[in-house]
Amino acid sequence: MKGRTIILDHIRGREAAALLVDGQLDDFLIATDAPAPGTIYRARADRPVKGQGGMFLTTPDGPAFLRQVKGLAPGVHLLVQVTGYAEPGKAIPVTAKLLFKSRYAIVTPGAPGLNVSRSIRDDEERDRLQEVAHTEMGKSGFGLILRSACVGVDADEIAEDIAQMANLADQVLQDDGDAPGFLTDGDGPHVQAWRDWTDPADVVTQPGAFAEHGVLDLLDDALSARTSLPGGGFLFIEPTRALVAVDVNTGSDMSLAAGQKANFACAKALPRALRVRGLGGQIVLDLAPMAKKDRRGFEAVLRAALRADGEETSLAGWTPLGHFELQRKRGRIPVAEMLK
Template structure:
């Protein structure tokens, strides 16, 4: 939470396999795709790009140059399964710890872009270069390492290296697809998200205190630790703020809103001014609403864990300089996101195109399941169409005197007394209506014939 606003949320009860390392088995190679499908022993086969397999990996893991079907292989999950697609895996293994990420099969060195101080970047890069030269693995220094003593960074590196050696030993001893390495979800959140910018860390399980202290001891500025009993989400109104995540429309403080529609291919966000009229002219009104919308859009991208292609339809602006201001502001606000956002600029139609790195599934797919009634469309048949179908079915019935029609409760306000009388007169039957039918897209007709049959 930041200044009373919910910024990011995680659910450790909901399973994700992103980041986990598996021993896999190559089930099928598809030359046309330059890819392979890998059995990892979990759900659908995973997708692997063969172009990612470099010489170091071949020598260390495959022990040969050619990739073959039936071969065991070491992979890490880049993206969870989504829709009809299985998970995506890579051979470019990364082992993360508090201050560094090591890459056993790459020679890369780097420092987090979020560390902006030039002298600090040089110091950390020198440390990373020394570690890579000494141990022969790639090293990326993370944001949390800013201001941390070199000695602590080296200890952290050695811990990550030990994790890697354990993974490698398990891989060499095993033959069948299996999970080799995963992070504890609570430790992972602390390690990934708690830094010197956090003022207060609240917990409701005393057994976590030792874990928290372990990860916080080397931070230059430590957050205040506070123990509170009970449901923290209830006490700090997180559930109330989560309601925004369930809605297609998110209100802006000024009176405007943004509308979020997510499809499998992309997410479209529409900005509307609605009742906001507190501006001297239309251009000023549009710019103020668009600027406010940028803050909420980035927050919602993070909260809902929206990834892939995102297209934003801002309120139209006449002045080209207004679009330059919007683009500049979006780039600035996007820096708050720990996930990589690429901004491609405005199209000829005035739509802002961006992409956000996708690893785990979007929040709505974790919290909700597809509706069995509307099959995920969010729509059901109109009462007018349903009544027309009922009428057509009644026409097909012959030689009956009484009909019981079961319909969904949403038809109760549609059937007026005169409609029932009209149907009874048209078909010369006694019509009984039952509003206890379960499906708004269908109905049930039971007819009693004049001879006493049904």
């Protein structure tokens, strides 16, 4: 099956969304019981953490942790937004820099300026979008980023999207409550799929679509520890409490370049493998043997693959034992935990 297909359905009573690209599961979203990223609270500052530059906060969903809190005193109320998922037993990660994100627009109350995504390179299109931005936000003190999905979209549709996000931002910032409270919820899987999977695709919404389109079988394959690579190699991806271990194997290839080929294939396949599984945190790659002169090429391939991935990931580098380490934002709860 060629092309892109977005399937919106439910699995085990939870809202879920699957993105298929050429018949392969490229992304998968599932609702969780934890506060979704994007949720906004009115929180109370409780206890500073010396040495970490952070503060524990009280929210309606439990304790949260805010970094970079210079000048913030205990007892003060402030607006914060959930940025990811916490490990079991830890506080919810939040930020005081609020973003109101939709399909075409991101309204940034704390960062003035009207901007167009850098990935839009056509000068005429950038000028058109700048005009739309100035028309809708010219008198506002909020900042705005127009996303790459705006390319070729009717100006009225973009303007409507901007207005909705600006109105939501205005309502939230006018909050004058004096106790911890809930203000807005983060997007669920179906809305997030509409917001972020913007490339042209067939969209399927009827109940039972996961079974009809083979998503359940693809999900079983994707969540197994072993992932096949082009050329006969394979990965073992095994989450532990401390980190995610990725073991690269050459398989039946016994050539001198087998290690290099398997490692480069791993670099291309790893972002999708982590994304579909919902894995983040510390990622440690135990690569197949290859010459040190090939390390720079491996990093270049991995960096290019991660550039197209939506989750923030930093390359930590090589260890003395020859492992390669990544640090990936915990933007999702592992899918395997949700499907137990």
